Amino acid sequence: MPKTASLDPSRTGIAQPMASLGELLREWLPQQRWFAGKDRPVTDLRLLSMTELYPGCLHLLVQADHAPVPTPGGGTATPGGDCYQLLIGVQEHLSPRLGRALIGRAESGPFAGLTVYDALLDPRSAHLLLERLRHPGTLGPLHFHSDPAVPLPSGLAPRLLDAEQSNTSLVYGDAFILKVFRRIQPGVNPDLEVPVALAEQGCGRVPAPVAWFRTTQPQEATLGVLQPFLPDASDGWTLALHALSRGEDFTAEAHELGRATADVHLALAAAFPGGDPDGGGAMATAMTERLEAAALAVPALRPFVSGLRTAFAALVACDPGPSAQRIHGDLHLGQVLRAGREWFVIDFEGEPSRPLAERRSVHSPVRDIAGMLRSFDYAARQRRPWRPEWARRCREAYCAGYAVRAGWDPRKKHALLRAYETDRAVYEVLYEARHRPAWLPVPMAAIERLAVRGG
Incomplete structure (x- = not known):
């Protein structure tokens, strides 16, 4: 040239x-x-x-x-x-x-x-990026690393993973997947930190990183992570929609997914010693502030603000639930894969819109559970007529499966679960209004339900 x-x-x-x-x-x-x-x-x-x-x-x-x-x-x-x-x-x-x-x-x-x-x-660029990872070293402020125990073969054909996501992913020869982070924040990205720590715990539910790259300019930050690709796996969202389209039950899969979630939470608790979370009052204040900010941006939310505040106010006096710990942070059906009879959990980056320090801090595991419960509702609303009973059965089965492994039942933490589900729905409203306005009715339906005391 x-x-x-x-x-x-x-x-x-x-x-x-x-x-x-x-x-x-x-x-x-x-x-x-x-x-x-x-x-x-x-x-x-x-x-x-x-x-x-x-x-x-x-x-x-x-x-x-x-x-x-x-x-x-x-x-x-x-x-x-x-x-x-x-x-x-x-x-x-x-x-x-x-x-x-x-x-x-x-x-x-x-x-x-x-x-x-x-x-x-560009396939040529994708190929050369993998070559950089195959040969660890430094290029200006860029640092390339790999696990010496996992050989990376040359000549793997790259292809772009053509799916809606907040990053860009490249699949190499159906053997590895490279997630290139688009929005960069200083510090170690949880999608590198957490899978490495879980691999050390022997947790087989999460694919372990085999290579990664980072920058030291203008500050230390993670730029991308290469992990094994599961070519025969299907994501939970696709599986749920297939079940709905065929009129099939999904409760057995939801139950096993609950067990897998608890397995990951237990491994996370062992890998990252828990810290003291904010008290119920501080948590309620933070959730309320997010609600008020979202209502400013999305007028459709404003009529429900008063009712939604009651879900957060209940945190002050409710059972605090399980100890705070590191969690997934953005758990939903698109973040889990099923290969054979096993569920795997991926994408530990957390909600990209939230500060990295918050995504790396400890939270109640109920936050992850609420995210998955909202995802079942999203799936059920993809077909008409809407099948609320399908979502309800999945939610019940998921919580039951979680309880088998974790030793406590999320359904018995009603006030806590309602508050986290409400906070998640508020996040969804803001997200859909910004990125997918046609989807806004989905979280708004949950907002209407959750705005009613005890909803």
């Missing part, structure tokens, strides 16, 4: 590339499934780090800042912005097979006249 010499960061510096990329990224980023600020105008894009992975491909960390947003008190606050990981390819001409990767054509700056695209969608 005759023009790729200008990609050398030592010659372009760290500011000049944005003269070519700034306007292109400002338009392209909000269109991406994993971009968190769709409801907040981008006010500035700043280049935090740039490394040339190979000629024609740059690894970038870009900070997107946003306009002020309203706060529950009636004022405004300016978010600090979000950092995103990008692999940017630059060529004179883009192959037609990479049409969906197109970002645009640079009109000015060091890349003027060149085509800019998302290199993670």
